[in-house]
Amino acid sequence: MELADGEAPDQTVGEVDHWPTYEVFVQKKRGDQHQHAGIVHAPNGEMALVLAKEQYARRGYCVNLWVVATSDVTATDYLDSDIFDSVPEKTHREPVDYKVKEKINRYIQSKKQPV
């Protein structure tokens, strides 16, 4: 695209491009947790559901959809993502030391053996 010197490209977008986004959650079967699938642009929740169905639940495996306005989501700041780092010596806080784990692993292994 050629622009005259010093002229900024036209950034104007139509009103429709300003539809807010909704976060879409798909439940694959009853009782399962809803899982985040992506976003859709929509003017309201009902329209978001209508559009989300074809974007994220077209190929079956869905029994329920949720949409939540992205603006209603409270999130942490990426600048604070170090709060998720754990000090290495604290393995006693992670579920790795349970005695039963070995037993479970043995059971899983035994299931893998050919009969």
Added chain:
Amino acid sequence: MSNKVTALKELLYKMADDQLILGHRNSEWIGIGPVLEEDIAFGSLAQDKTGHAFNLYQLLERMGENDPDTIAFRRAENEYKCCHLVELPIGDDYAFCLARHFYFDHAESLRMEALSECAYPDLAGLARKFYSEIKYHVFHANTWVKNLLMGTEESKARMTTALNDLLPYALGIFEEGENEDALVDEKLFIGEKALKEKWIERMSDWLKEYDVSLDFSVEPHLGGRKGYHTEHLKPLIDEMTEVVNLEGDTMEW
């Protein structure tokens, strides 16, 4: 051929042709839809329509008619029995496309509801199979039409104009065939007259909520079910059959 079979075939042909032609028309919005999400959704709906046409043509094949490809692509214009509503070009106003979608899919959902009781089990089965897809089509249409009727003054005006303009065409969906009595007598179908009454009741009740009142006594556009079409069908068929006409019957997909 018994009257019953003739009547059933007549019903299947017009239903399938409506789906095929509307599926083709609606697919013309792909790539130019109002927003990306709607473009994808409406394209998917168009595919559902083509799928319904295919299943109905398959049923005709099992009743001794040609195979689905031959029926879909190898007939003369006057052998298509679609109504005029589905033939109209898409134009450039999405309200037009939504009004057609709204009218047609409400009629379709009532038709499938009635046909799920059809005395011919294969058709009753198909009607039940289609029903869930059509339910979403109706949900999609309702949501759009409702949002535009409740939106700005302009959106309400444009939506109402489209609904008014298309009403005579929509009423053409219910044009009766020659074997209507046999369909009703044999308990295959409630008949177009009864379907039309249900549709008018549902449409007027629904639209009343949004202060839209239409004159359902307008003269309908008829002729499609007898093979008389608008000037728009022939170019559509020519485009749809462009490849198969080029390659002939030896073509493999």
